[in-house]
Amino acid sequence: xxxxxxxxxxxxxxxxxxxxxxxxxxxxxxxxxxxxxxxxxxxxxxxxxxxxxxxxxxxxxxxxxxxxxxxxxxxxxxxxxxxxxxxxxxxxxxxxxxxxxxxxxxxxxx
Amino acid sequence: xxxxxxxxxxxxxxxxxxxxxxxxxxxxxxxxxxxxxxxxxxxxxxxxxxxxxxxxxxxxxxxxxxxxxxxxxxxxxxxxxxxxxxxxxxxxxxxxxxxxxxxxxxxxxxxxxxxxxxxxxxxxxxxxxxxxxxxxxxxxxxxxxxxxxxxxxxxxxxxxxxxxxxxxxxxxxxxxxxxxxxxxxxxxxxxxxxxxxxxxxxxxxxxxxxxxxxxxxxxxxxxxxxxxxxxxxxxxxxxxxxxxxxxxxxxxxxxxxxxxxxxxxxxxxxxxxxxxxxxxxxxxxxxxxxxxxxxxxxxxxxxxxxxxxxxxxxxxxxxxxxxxxxxxxxxxxxxxxxxxxxxxxxxxxxxxxxxxxxxxxxxxxxxxxxxxxxxxxxxxxxxxxxxxxxxxxxxxxxxxxxxxxxxxxxxxxxxxxxxxxxxxxxxxxxxxxxxxxxxxxxxxxxxxxxxxxxxxxxxxxxxxxxxxxxxxxxxxxxxxxxxxxxxxxxxxxxxxxxxx
Amino acid sequence: xxxxxxxxxxxxxxxxxxxxxxxxxxxxxxxxxxxxxxxxxxxxxxxxxxxxxxxxxxxxxxxxxxxxxxxxxxxxxxxxxxxxxxxxxxxxxxxxxxxxxxxxxxxxxxxxxxxxxxxxxxxxxxxxxxxxxxxxxxxxxxxxxxxxxxxxxxxxxxxxxxxxxxxxxxxxxxxxxxxxxxxxxxxxxxxxxxxxxxxxxxxxxxxxxxxxxxxxxxxxxxxxxxxxxxxxxxxxxxxx
Numbered sequence: 001x002x003x004x005x006x007x008x009x010x011x012x013x014x015x016x017x018x019x020x021x022x023x024x025x026x027x028x029x030x031x032x033x034x035x036x037x038x039x040x041x042x043x044x045x046x047x048x049x050x051x052x053x054x055x056x057x058x059x060x061x062x063x064x065x066x067x068x069x070x071x072x073x074x075x076x077x078x079x080x081x082x083x084x085x086x087x088x089x090x091x092x093x094x095x096x097x098x099x100x101x102x103x104x105x106x107x108x109x110x
Numbered sequence: 111x112x113x114x115x116x117x118x119x120x121x122x123x124x125x126x127x128x129x130x131x132x133x134x135x136x137x138x139x140x141x142x143x144x145x146x147x148x149x150x151x152x153x154x155x156x157x158x159x160x161x162x163x164x165x166x167x168x169x170x171x172x173x174x175x176x177x178x179x180x181x182x183x184x185x186x187x188x189x190x191x192x193x194x195x196x197x198x199x200x201x202x203x204x205x206x207x208x209x210x211x212x213x214x215x216x217x218x219x220x221x222x223x224x225x226x227x228x229x230x231x232x233x234x235x236x237x238x239x240x241x242x243x244x245x246x247x248x249x250x251x252x253x254x255x256x257x258x259x260x261x262x263x264x265x266x267x268x269x270x271x272x273x274x275x276x277x278x279x280x281x282x283x284x285x286x287x288x289x290x291x292x293x294x295x296x297x298x299x300x301x302x303x304x305x306x307x308x309x310x311x312x313x314x315x316x317x318x319x320x321x322x323x324x325x326x327x328x329x330x331x332x333x334x335x336x337x338x339x340x341x342x343x344x345x346x347x348x349x350x351x352x353x354x355x356x357x358x359x360x361x362x363x364x365x366x367x368x369x370x371x372x373x374x375x376x377x378x379x380x381x382x383x384x385x386x387x388x389x390x391x392x393x394x395x396x397x398x399x400x401x402x403x404x405x406x407x408x409x410x411x412x413x414x415x416x417x418x419x420x421x422x423x424x425x426x427x428x429x430x431x432x433x434x435x436x437x438x439x440x441x442x443x444x445x446x447x448x449x450x451x452x453x454x455x456x457x458x459x460x461x462x463x464x465x466x467x468x469x470x471x472x473x474x475x476x477x478x479x480x481x482x483x484x485x486x487x488x489x490x491x492x493x494x495x496x497x498x499x500x501x502x503x504x505x506x507x508x509x510x511x512x513x514x515x516x517x518x519x520x521x522x523x524x525x526x527x528x529x530x531x532x533x534x535x536x537x538x539x540x541x542x543x544x545x546x547x548x549x550x551x552x553x554x555x556x557x558x559x560x561x562x563x564x565x566x567x568x569x570x571x572x573x574x575x576x577x578x579x580x581x582x583x584x585x586x587x588x589x590x591x592x593x594x595x596x597x598x599x600x601x602x603x604x605x606x607x608x609x610x
Numbered sequence: 611x612x613x614x615x616x617x618x619x620x621x622x623x624x625x626x627x628x629x630x631x632x633x634x635x636x637x638x639x640x641x642x643x644x645x646x647x648x649x650x651x652x653x654x655x656x657x658x659x660x661x662x663x664x665x666x667x668x669x670x671x672x673x674x675x676x677x678x679x680x681x682x683x684x685x686x687x688x689x690x691x692x693x694x695x696x697x698x699x700x701x702x703x704x705x706x707x708x709x710x711x712x713x714x715x716x717x718x719x720x721x722x723x724x725x726x727x728x729x730x731x732x733x734x735x736x737x738x739x740x741x742x743x744x745x746x747x748x749x750x751x752x753x754x755x756x757x758x759x760x761x762x763x764x765x766x767x768x769x770x771x772x773x774x775x776x777x778x779x780x781x782x783x784x785x786x787x788x789x790x791x792x793x794x795x796x797x798x799x800x801x802x803x804x805x806x807x808x809x810x811x812x813x814x815x816x817x818x819x820x821x822x823x824x825x826x827x828x829x830x831x832x833x834x835x836x837x838x839x840x841x842x843x844x845x846x847x848x849x850x
Contacts, residue, residue: 014140014290015537058312064355066319082355086588092579094354095537107295108305109350109357109385109421109535109571129744174849176646177832183639184827187754188689190681192745204748213749226819236751262654264681266671266689267824268833270654394649394850430651430840437844447841487655490838495656523656 005031017098017105024052024102032100036091044088044100046074051101061098061106068093115544117583122556124520124549126193133203139253140538142288149297150396153286160285161240165222167284168215168277172223177273182219184267185212191261191271196526197254200545205251208261208271214247215274245287252278253289254542256532257390257423258483263523275532276392283391291536292387299400304349304383310336313379316352320362330604332369335376337411343368343375344408346384346449347419348571357574360420360593366602367456367595370465372609375417381407384424385571389431390533398435401427405436414443417450420593422570423531425451426488453501453569454491456598460508466606469511472597475565476512478557479503479594480550480577481525482570496522502569502594509601514561520553530576540580547580554586567594614796621807622794628811635818636826643830649847657838664837671834688736695729696761698722699768706779706786723772730765733758753820760813767806777803 002011005027011019016035018024029048033040050070054062062070064082072080085093094106144154157163172179191208193199198206205211213236220227220237227237238244257272282288298307308316317334324332335341345368351361368375381403388397408416416439418428428449433439439448447454459465479502491497499522507513520526529546557563568574568591578588614622658664670676675693679686702722704715737758740750771777781798788795797804816822829835 058309058315060306060308060312061353063316063319063353063358065323065358066316069319069323082588106306106353107291107298108353109348109575110306110354129748131748173646174649176643176648176830177652179646180643180827180830180832183643184821184824184831186821186824187746187749187751188678188682188685189743189746189749190678190685192749194681204745207745207749209749224819234752236753259654262833264677266675266678266681267828268654268671268677268831270652270833273652394847398850433840433844434650434847449841488652490655490657490840495659495838498655523654 003031013105015099015105018102021102021104028102029100036096036100038089038096038100040100043075043079046071047085047088047093047097048101050074051097051103055101055103061094061103064093115541115583117544118548120552120555120584122552122559124199124517124552126199127202129204129207130202131204134197134201134206134254134542135203135247135250137250137254137539137542139249139534139536140290142290142293146290146293146297147283147286147288149300150283150288150293150393152283152288152293156286160245160287163285164240164245164281165218167281168219169223171277171280172219175273175277177270178277181212181267181269181273182216182223185209185216185269186266187213188266190264190266191269194260194264195271196258196260196529196549197256197542197546200529200548201254201542203254205247206254211251211255211271212269212274214244214251215278218244245282248278249282249287252282253534253539256483256527256529256534256546258527258531259487260483260524260527263487272532276389278392279390279533280392283393289391289533292391292533296387296391296396296400299383299385299387299403300396303378303380303403304352305385305387306349306353308349308352308382310379313352313377313382317377320358320365324362324365328604330369332365332604334365335374337379338374338376339411341374341376341411341413343373343415343417344381344404344411344413345375345377345417345419345452346381346404347377348384348421348424349382350385350571350575351419352382354571354575354578356578356591356593356596357420357571359596359599361595363593363595363597363599363602364419364452366599366604367452367459367465369604370602370606370608371455371459376411376413378404378407378411380410384418384421384428386424386427387533389423389427397427397431401432401435404432409441415446415450416442416448417452417455419452420569420571420595422482422484422572423488425569426484429489451491451501452595453505456595457492457501457505457508460505464607464609466603467509467601468603469509469601471600472510473512475510475592475597476514476561476563477506477510477565477567477592477597478514478516478554478563479506479521480516480528480554480566480568480573481521482568482573483525483527483531485569486523486525499523502567505594506567506597509597514557514563516553516557520549526550526553528570528573528576529580531570531572535572535576543576544580544583547576547584551581551584551586554581554590555584558586558590564590565592565597566590567592567597569594614794618794618797621797621804622789624811625789625807628814632814632817635815636823639818639823640826640830643827647848648832648836648845649850651836651838651840651845652832653836653838654833655838657836659838661837664835668829668831668834671828685739688732688739692729692732692736695725695732698725699729699765702726706783707790709783709787726765726769726772730762730769733762733765737762757816757820757822760809760816764806764809764813767802767809771800771802771806775800775802
């Protein structure tokens with residue numbers, strides 16, 4: 001599977017995750033979000049930014065609790081919880097947010 | 111986003127539907143990629159002579175597995191199992207009746223391995239060649255079995271569809287027809303040490319996070335160590351415990367229990383996975399390789415005991431198979447069972463009055479317990495048959511004031527699978543997973559309505575991931591799902607009786 | 611065998627062939643079941659922790675169909691009644707094989723007749739069940755109806771000889787005794803008996819090549835026969 005955007009072809013896996021993670025940019029994220037029916041707000045971008053930062057260092061998406069805590073520290077304690085993340089990303093912070101952030105799909109019992 | 115999956119309204123009753131042939135024939139898990147298959151020693155893609163190779167391999171398995179040998183011959187199609195599978199109840203597809211699922215293999219068995227099937231017309235014997243269409247059915251329906259063994263409880267001959275679906279998947283892998291979800295994950299665990307692919311420095315970071323978090327909330331210095339040589343206990347948890355919620359809450363609880371027990375423990379970054387999908391694909395060598403990492407880590411770290419976390423199928427592998435696969439455990443302290451389940455560890459401590467517990471910490475919860483299928487029907491805890499039911503319940507009752515059982519026909523050895531086990535916990539099978547949870551969701555709904563249950567505790571990483579994902583489709587909030595050791599974690603008064 | 615009619619010789623030959631097929635066919639399957647290794651411990655839990663306990667569990671399945679009882683009461687009823695009746699019928703039939711007739715077999719005489727009626731009725735019930743329940747209809751093969759029908763016909767021909775066209779039981783007994791002592795005598799010229807015997811021989815041949823193997827196979831089912839002592843005693847996989 002693949003999609004074209006601004007003259008570039010992006011290969012994805014069966015679930016729509018980018019195959020080549022280096023190809024990611026904000027336009028791609030915007031495109032993937034639209035595909036998911038999401039309207040990217042600043043809050044959405046905060047999550048994406050954190051995921052990418054974490055991935056850069058650890059080569060894996062962060063544990064959900066690490067993500068919620070980081071978001072809570074950034075946007076206020078009342079937003080540092082799973083429910084807030086699910087409100088932003090109804091498909092799940094681990095799977096949907098990772099897809100938009102250009103991270104590989106988490107595998108395993110998740 | 112995929113369209114919302116249509117669900118039945120929960121009534122609190124489990125009804126047996128009439129059959130609807132072909133209802134789920136189109137379900138298909140994503141096929142494994144070439145490198146997934148090759149890494150496990152399977153052909154990268156379907157081999158040219160796949161029919162002959164598959165039949166030949168089936169013959170080999172018939173000679174190696176008494177279960178398969180006997181089960182192929184002795185089913186009388188009485189139908190006792192027919193209405194027992196959660197996938198049949200949820201999907202109505204008659205091929206999801208265990209006996210019909212087995213017949214998908216048995217008809218091929220008759221064709222190539224029985225005198226009648228070889229000599230007489232197929233119309234008389236019900237035999238079938240292994241055609242493309244049959245292979246399509248195999249791939250679809252043997253990936254609609256969660257290997258939960260509920261059918262085997264009700265079979266007059268103990269025929270276990272799990273054994274048949276494992277053999278079918280092994281045959282398919284053998285000819286290059288692999289399933290992505292399982293095979294990709296097996297590659298990760300064998301390369302990195304866990305199903306998620308968490309590398310050591312990331313795992314270390316996660317454990318430090320938990321340590322700081324516990325310190326922040328409780329003020330206590332509870333340690334969550336990694337790769338510490340000379341620790342007494344090697345803890346092997348499912349890697350979802352390092353990633354998901356409510357898994358991590360349970361993991362946090364294990365650490366508190368060890369802390370209070372005064373027992374030194376460690377996680378291994380080399381063997382940071384209890385799950386063993388080698389069982390799901392029915393491949394003995396892969397299952398052994400995954401398990402071997404744990405033996406190697408235990409020896410390397412010089413531990414005296416192996417304690418394992420909340421993971422259902424892995425407890426079956428650990429309890430029932432490890433001794434055969436990677437035993438004997440003569441290098442461990444013989445005073446303790448090898449492996450020991452974290453629930454056995456915790457209950458032992460509770461019984462010796464070694465934990466100070468504040469039950470009221472869980473007063474906002476009215477709790478029920480979901481018996482995970484592989485624990486219930488594939489393992490044991492403690493000394494007595496059925497300990498796998500009593501041990502977790504005794505813990506819950508020690509840490510909670512309000513406990514309620516679900517319907518008798520849906521618990522203990524009669525428990526229903528969560529609908530996501532056996533290598534089916536993958537997004538492309540979401541429809542199946544949502545339908546497969548139906549009987550459990552109804553049983554849960556009944557105690558929610560009648561007794562105000564708001565928490566379902568469990569000891570399986572797959573169950574936790576599956577329920578949090580699919581129960582909301584039925585209007586049951588994901589917060590209902592809890593790790594058993596999450597309740598323990600809530601109730602433990604830290605520093606109460608360390609080392610008693 | 612001088613002086614025997616061609617028909618008697620034919621039936622005697624067929625009987626020995628059928629008996630050999632049953633004996634060797636069944637034995638070779640049982641050997642195959644017994645000889646195939648069990649790589650892993652797979653008892654369906656909760657399972658007994660001692661060999662005696664596991665034997666008791668298998669005995670419960672064989673004598674009371676315990677798991678089927680858990681699964682479906684109506685199927686259990688039909689199946690259990692059929693099997694108990696069949697056992698009584700077989701016990702009663704020992705009178706044709708043993709000289710003199712043992713006391714127990716004699717006692718089984720009158721209830722054995724009732725059992726014949728009940729057995730045949732149970733088979734009809736089991737047939738109807740397969741047709742009437744949509745799940746059972748879906749999974750039923752020709753072989754399933756064949757087995758029910760064959761045994762039912764054996765029952766009917768037996769009952770006809772008892773109640774409608776009485777057969778000469780003394781002649782039947784001497785014929786059977788002749789067969790089992792390998793000194794065949796002239797068979798009674800009774801078409802109903804011949805039909806009955808033909809059907810029985812068909813069943814004997816069919817038995818080891820069919821699902822009727824459940825009779826021996828149940829003893830080898832690892833999920834029922836294995837002991838749960840996985841952690842206490844190391845089970846060794848013979849091929850790994």
